[in-house]
Each structure stands twice: as C-alpha cells, then as structure tokens.
Amino acid sequence: MPPTPTAKPAFLFDLDGTLIDSVYEHVLAWREALREMQIELSTWRIHRRVGMSDGLMVTALQRETGRKLTKEETERLKRLHSEAFLKRVAQVRPLPGARELLSTLSRLSVPWAIATSGVEERAREAVKILDVGPEVQLITRNDVAHGKPFPDLFLAGAKRLKVDINDCIVVGDSIWDLLAARRARALGVGLLCGGYGQDELVQAGAYRVYEDPVELTRHIDELGVQADL
C-alpha cells in the first residue's frame, strides 16, 4: 500500500502584527477614538483586543467599560478609529523578514494569502508596504460575514487558494487568529511580534510560536516546507 499522500501546506497570514508592525498604532488609534467619545479604557486592555473584528471589539469594550453604545455611536467609534489609524499609517513598517518570507513561499510555489479582520480600504493601503504587488490574495472583513475569532476569513482564504483548509497553516500574532484557526480546523502558528505573551498564544492553541517572520522562515521546515534557505 502506498503511503498516504500529504499535501504541501498553504499559508494564511494575518496582517497587523504578523506581517506589518502596526499593532501599537491600532492600539493608540482605538484609544484616541474611545477618548473622543469620553470612554476611558486602559491601554493594555485595548492591546489585548486588537485583531478582533471591529464589531466584536466594540462589543468587548462595552462589556469592559459597562457602557452601552447605540448603533450610531458604534459606527462613529469605528470611523474615529479608522481615521486615527490612517493618521499613523506612515509610521508603519514591515516586520523583519516579512517580505522575504512571502517571496520565499512564492519562489517555492507554496500558496499563500493574507486574511485580515480589517476593512478592505485600510488593508489595501497597509499591504502596500509589503511590496507584494496587486496580485496578492487579500481577504478582508468586506469578503465575509464575520471577522476573527470566527473562522470565516481563513475559510475564505483557503477557498480563494483552492486548498483544503486542513492543509492550511494560519500564522498570526493574536489569540483571535489562533482561535479562528482552530474553529476553521487549520494549524495555528503564533508570532510574538504583535506584543502578546507566549503563553497566551500557546493556550489559544498555537502549534508553534516564533518571534517574528525572520524566525519563522529560519524554522520553516518545522511547518512542513522543504526550503533551500
């Protein structure tokens, strides 16, 4: 009997905090938006929520502050966050090794896509700094009914790549990525470069945790990719 064939894996990347160094900008943009609406929340609590869909984030913030927002207030908060983030986007850099990781995968013909809870316009703008060209497979909040930690974004990514989700490796910096990966039945890999602690990522189900894209690339054999690095 021949051995069970194992498909080559495909990669689904989160964007903020995974490929680009933008988490701290998002944290301060949310804080600015919240203060604009007279809502005070500790900065670290906002940090722990970045990476969720904006809608779920607002729900979580409401629970933590005990203040209920109307639909109009919620929309205003999201808009204020987007504006405050765009003011800071010029400060955002690619994370070390992100560009090289993506070009290595492309060279090895390993399929990959980017799946972010962010909205299309903001994500297109942010992806530019990765120099990946307009042909990049980008799945955003606009393509799905629910953001992370729902599995929708990663399921849509697998579909876009025409790869079984079971053969996909999800790479993300936040527990929301890892929870979404588990719900999607993909393998989740954590990165520390979004500023979360290692234990939070392991507890959320990370198969492996690396510091950043540089370290992931150096250990890519552990994820089943035969690279000639």
Add this chain to the structure above:
Amino acid sequence: MPPTPTAKPAFLFDLDGTLIDSVYEHVLAWREALREMQIELSTWRIHRRVGMSDGLMVTALQRETGRKLTKEETERLKRLHSEAFLKRVAQVRPLPGARELLSTLSRLSVPWAIATSGVEERAREAVKILDVGPEVQLITRNDVAHGKPFPDLFLAGAKRLKVDINDCIVVGDSIWDLLAARRARALGVGLLCGGYGQDELVQAGAYRVYEDPVELTRHIDELGVQADL
C-alpha cells in the same frame, strides 16, 4: 513561647505601567528616538525593554540591532527619548484604582514609596497625575548607581521608609521589576497593566499577578494587609 512577630508589610511601587498608564507612550517615544538615529527595531522588542534603566536599555538595543553607539550617540538617544516622551505625557492617565490604592495604604498607615528607573525630572512630572502631593517618597534613577533590574532602587526605597527590605512588597508590571525585587530579597507582585504576558511575570518570580491596581486592592489581604474595604 510567643509566636514570631511578623512585621506589617510596606509597598514599593514601580511607576510606569504600574501606577500610570504610560508604557505605550514610552514604547513609541523610544521608537521615535531610535528612528531619528536611523535605528530600526520592532515595536514589541522595545516594549519588552521598557522599565529597565535607560543605560541598560540602550545596551540591550545595541545587542539586538548589532549597532554599537558611541557615548555621545547614547546620550543623544536618551535625550531624544525624554523629549519624545514629554511630547506624549499629556496623554498619560493614572491606571484604574492607582489613586485609591495609594490612599487606602496611607489611611491604613502602611508605608509605601515609588521607585522608578526614570530620571527625577520626568518622574516628578508623571507622578503629578496621581494626586499624591509633594510629600510622596519618590526614588528615581538619580538616587542610585544602577536602575532595574539591579536591586538598588528598591533597596533605597526600603531605606527611605526605614523598613527592612524583607518586609517589602514590590509591585511592578515588567520582568525588570520582578528581577530587581528578587535580587533585593523583596516579595515581587506583578501587574498585567503594562502589557506583559502573565507567564513572563510568573517566570520572573511574581508571587501573585493581578490585572491592575483595582484588582490588587480587592485582593490586598493576599499580601498580608488587613483592609476594611
């Protein structure tokens, strides 16, 4: 034989990330200063260094970037960080429960002091938002030969309070506080409100980890303080 008397504990608090919500301002101030000097370092790596003395931080950054700074460049970097922080200091708020915790301790006649790796001028400015009055016992980098994780700041704090360091509880948000507490032979208690992960604090020797000053106050009996909350 009478039972061994146990002294009432005294508290030595870190400032940034423990009593005031200023860690993210420090992170971005360091990043701005580094970029001004054409040094690129991921934001999360800077975050993991906040709370060390400026001098040790610069040494650590040199190792991580592989670039050696001259004495003049080091002084310039520290100055740029201070300037960039002071630009942001108006955004800094007390952490939830910080003022109440300090006034509770004062009311109960539990001695407490603030011991920070920051320089005197910056610390005096930052302490103002805690409304503690000029009589606060504040130990800064200017009072000791070495900042955290050296034990000097906490040892000086105990001396100032005229309390045995073995009866002191050090409260801090970073592993540098907890390492300094261990070297000083004080009991270290961690807070999550600086944005570090729980495991990092426990691994660095935290006796207990609370979310923020509110949660610490609610559990202050666990630290040997009989409060009538």
